[in-house]
Amino acid sequence: MVKVPSIDSTDRKILGALQRDGRLSNADIAEAVALSPSPCLRRLRRLEAEGVIRGYRPQLDRCAIGLGMTVFVQVKLQDHSARSVDGFEQALLQMPAVINASTVSGSADYLLEVVVADLADYDDWVRGMQALAMVREIESNFALRAVKTGAPLPLAGER
Amino acid sequence: MVKVPSIDSTDRKILGALQRDGRLSNADIAEAVALSPSPCLRRLRRLEAEGVIRGYRPQLDRCAIGLGMTVFVQVKLQDHSARSVDGFEQALLQMPAVINASTVSGSADYLLEVVVADLADYDDWVRGMQALAMVREIESNFALRAVKTGAPLPLAGER
DNA sequence: GATGAAAGTTTCGTCCT
DNA sequence: AGGACGAAACTTTCATC
Numbered sequence: 247m248v249k250v251p252s253i254d255s256t257d258r259k260i261l262g263a264l265q266r267d268g269r270l271s272n273a274d275i276a277e278a279v280a281l282s283p284s285p286c287l288r289r290l291r292r293l294e295a296e297g298v299i300r301g302y303r304p305q306l307d308r309c310a311i312g313l314g315m316t317v318f319v320q321v322k323l324q325d326h327s328a329r330s331v332d333g334f335e336q337a338l339l340q341m342p343a344v345i346n347a348s349t350v351s352g353s354a355d356y357l358l359e360v361v362v363a364d365l366a367d368y369d370d371w372v373r374g375m376q377a378l379a380m381v382r383e384i385e386s387n388f389a390l391r392a393v394k395t396g397a398p399l400p401l402a403g404e405r
Numbered sequence: 406m407v408k409v410p411s412i413d414s415t416d417r418k419i420l421g422a423l424q425r426d427g428r429l430s431n432a433d434i435a436e437a438v439a440l441s442p443s444p445c446l447r448r449l450r451r452l453e454a455e456g457v458i459r460g461y462r463p464q465l466d467r468c469a470i471g472l473g474m475t476v477f478v479q480v481k482l483q484d485h486s487a488r489s490v491d492g493f494e495q496a497l498l499q500m501p502a503v504i505n506a507s508t509v510s511g512s513a514d515y516l517l518e519v520v521v522a523d524l525a526d527y528d529d530w531v532r533g534m535q536a537l538a539m540v541r542e543i544e545s546n547f548a549l550r551a552v553k554t555g556a557p558l559p560l561a562g563e564r
Numbered sequence: 565g566a567t568g569a570a571a572g573t574t575t576c577g578t579c580c581t
Numbered sequence: 582a583g584g585a586c587g588a589a590a591c592t593t594t595c596a597t598c
Contacts, residue, residue: 253469253470253471258470261463261465261470264462264463265462265463265465267460267461268427268428268460268461268462268463269427269428269461296469297466297469298465298466298469298470299463299464299465299466300463300464300465300466301426301427301463301464302426302427302428302461302462302463302464303423303424303427303461303462303463303464303555303557304420304423304424304427304458304459304460304461305458305459305460305461305462306420306424306457306458306459306558307456307457307458307459308558310412310455310456310457311412311417311420311457311558311560312412313558313559316507318507318509318516335552338552338553339552339553342556342557342559343559344553344556345553345555345556345557345558346553346554346555346556347551347552347553347554348475348548348549348550348551348552348554349548349549349550349552350477350546350547350548350549351545351546351547351549352544352546352547354546356552357477357546357548361558361559385511386510387509387510387511387513387516388509388510388511389507389508389509389516390507390508390509390510391507391508392506392507393494393497393498393506393507393508393515394497394498394503394504394505394506395505395506395507396462396504396505397501397503397504397505398462398504399465399467399470399472399504399520400472400501400502400520401470
């Protein structure tokens with residue numbers, strides 16, 4: 247039997263409050279969800295311990311820290327041997343510019359989100375990627391304008 | 406002349422510490438960057454006020470909150486009239502399932518990241534998207550396995 | 565930018581309902 | 582499982598060097 251954390255409606259309210267402001271104190275969360283601080287803190291710690299909350303992050307303005315360019319990169323591998331797959335994924339994990347990576351359905355094997363300062367920086371990064379023997383094909387799609395970024399996850403039956 | 410927030414190396418250290426733990430107290434940040442709390446707090450408040458730090462968010466386990474499916478959706482519009490573009494983007498902003506959206510180079514106009522509970526939920530969402538008159542084409546690429554998610558932004562000259 | 569002190573919060577253990 | 586209380590720890594803010 248697999249462990250089912252089972253999030254109830256109060257937990258969802260806590261997560262919702264935290265998504266609005268991730269630095270809310272327990273007292274503030276408790277007030278927001280109409281609970282007293284004690285059970286609220288117990289729930290919060292449980293959510294953290296069970297991994298529902300994996301951590302906390304500041305949302306940074308990429309341009310302000312010199313990362314003006316976001317690129318979505320589709321990658322196809324030469325083959326899907328364990329050696330190629332593991333080697334490639336290991337390489338991804340060691341590239342700071344790659345902030346998100348998934349295997350995907352469709353014609354590509356991987357979809358990566360890459361952040362760099364500028365085109366020259368991206369060129370450097372692509373060369374490093376092309377140097378990997380297991381990489382067959384790389385397609386780059388540059389983000390031109392952010393329309394919606396880092397929206398909170400929908401917690402209810404929202405669509 | 407545009408405002409240049411000008412982030413120095415100490416600011417970058419502060420942002421780096423916060424990216425490791427977004428709930429760090431000012432005292433802890435100060436210790437991590439080898440500064441006393443007073444100037445550290447001043448810098449932190451400045452970074453927040455200038456929008457370098459746009460907010461704080463918990464990193465949630467999508468599966469644990471019932472969002473087991475992530476889909477990358479490429480959308481082409483019928484035309485690029487202001488009416489179509491504005492209408493479409495307005496619609497995106499009102500869809501909770503769309504957590505990221507950018508215009509992109511390449512054959513598609515937009516790349517969206519959509520989170521839903523399951524295929525039935527995604528089908529519902531796609532129908533809503535197809536119902537928009539300005540949408541010409543939708544291509545869905547399902548995330549099969551996350552290799553790297555929500556990595557911290559590279560702050561130095563990292564590549 | 566550093567230091568030190570005071571005031572205000574937060575967290576957490578414990579007990580009770 | 583939620584609520585209340587109290588103590589300890591911590592954070593922030595301020596004035597001063």
